[in-house]
Amino acid sequence: MVTRMKILIVEDDLEAAAYLAKAFREAGIVSDHASDGESGLFMASENAYDVLVVDRMLPRRDGLSLITELRRRGVHTPVLILSALGQVDDRVTGLRAGGDDYLPKPYAFSELLARVEVLGRRKGTLDQDMVYRVGDLELDRLAHSVRRQGKEIPLQPREFRLLEYLMKNAGQVVTRTMLLENVWDYHFDPQTNVIDVHVSRLRSKIEKDFEPPLLRTVRGAGYMIKDDRTAEI
């Protein structure tokens, strides 16, 4: 049984916050809202949230100082920073302050949702796991090998990392930008379908001779690897 994720939105634009809360609710995520840095800090310290979504510019205490103070108090809830600031190194300063992910405004909600879900499940995912499994697909991180139904599937190094990232976040939507960030380590918006081509190549390798399909395209959002049979349990 999956417990509902609970997040805190710290955002001074009330309309935007209300929209976010509604959109998150529809995605099955419960959210609280704080409209300034101080109350955000208080709520984040007092309650247990899975993820904090923090705007960079806030009244009474700015987003970065909120995160720094929270970390100082030993609260390690994952934080996603939203920022409308026009600095190229925003991401760097944001992550340095203790943020876990960063999304510049304007953004697509699907992108925010995917990132929040990945952050929220992070606690549960197993970085130390050496083998990822989705259905009959098996990825051995140590041996750098991929098997399906016991048959070895040869992959290029980049394809391996792509699959590794998808499987690490199995059951969750992963956007194209997230893939470019985590697999190629570039933080820009992949202009065209450059990521799609990589994914479809990977898909052909892991699904061509096998059933059922595991890697699916989520329209308007990104990709997800998932075994439907496990999801129903």
Added chain:
Amino acid sequence: MSKFGVLFRTTAVRLSALYLVLFSLCAVFLVFYVTGMSERLLQQQTREAISVEATQIEDIYERAGVSGLLRSLERRARQPGANLYVIAGPSGEILAGNVAGLEPGLLDDEGWTSEPFHYRRFTDENRADNHVALAQVLVLDNGLRILVGRDLQEPEKFRVLVRQALVVALGIMGLGALVIWFGIGRNALRRIDRMSEASTKIMAGDLSQRLPMSGSGDEFDRLSESLNAMLGRIEKLNEGLKQVSDNIAHDLKTPLTRLRNKAEAALASKEGGNQNGALEEIIGESDQLIRTFNALLMISRVEAGSAVAEMSDVDLSGIVGDCVELYEPLAEESALRLEADVQPGVVISGNRELIGQALGNLIDNAIKYAEGAENPRIRLEMKKSGVNVVLAVADHGPGIPENMRREVVKRFVRLDESRTKPGTGLGLSLVEAVMEMHHGSLDLWATEPDGNGLTVRMVFPAGAT
């Protein structure tokens, strides 16, 4: 602040005031020095004249005796502007002469009177000794005392005259300085007022205004000239900016209208399935808009130079390798071949993310426009060449006519007016901004001699080896 107060705060007036004070001090010193010197000179002359006369009188006495002396003295005393003559008895009582009264005891000692003394003339109405003179006293062998003297009124008058003349001259000069101050100060103030007036208009938004010039080429003109040049530059930049925002407004209006139309159509449609499709299309349109906005923001961030802090030594060869690896499948999908000839281990000072994105844009463009070309090769070449590192992406697509090569770098300018190819029209603008940030340059060439194909070269300064 009163008008005069304002005037006094001008530099010209302050300097003039300083000069005036110094000049006055010198002038006062000069007045005292000149008058003092001339007084002494005149006294000296007086003494000499008296000495001569005294010698003459002694001579006359010796030759002609008392009676001759008396006649001579009488004659001398009657002459106009005569000297002073006194003949007194042995006890000092005045017997004859042209002096009505003397300071008592003056005749007691023979020789020069020690100081200029006061005396009274017969013509004086009051009985005060109010004339000043110098004199020599002679004592004859019969006990008669004779005083020969000369009035000091002339030197005194001269002294007063010189002093007056100097004071008047000084006064005129001071007044002149004041007038000049006022003139200069007011003139300067008026010109500054005109300049402030012009700047107020400029501040109000009329960038076509220019500061007034007098044409004299003085410092005010030079200042106006450079400020005007600056205004010209600002006006030009501003126009460019306006052009860009006009373009932005136009280029965002089209997708926004499309978005709205789709939403409207979906709302009017009764079929649920149709609606879902429309909503997906709407999301696609919005994503495109967001993409455009992000690209615009990214360009302005790069142009603002805020990323300069994020420069470090980056492995350019590595970045090129990453990009080739990233785009290779896409090229293959479009039946193109991505070839790379990359000099290994080239390190430059730069921002990995931005260079990666810029190169990505170029490869993306090449794939987009060379699709279906006869020659399916897209060639990436990177090597050090002298002080530069040249990174070129060459395709064999239709290319860009020479007169359009500068244009396509501008924001939202696309060759393909019908906009059938996907894209924001901002790709090359970002590449150029990135190159500028790296103190490099971007140039576009034809790949083939006949003008076909496009080669885009990014030229970086080589930096540290």
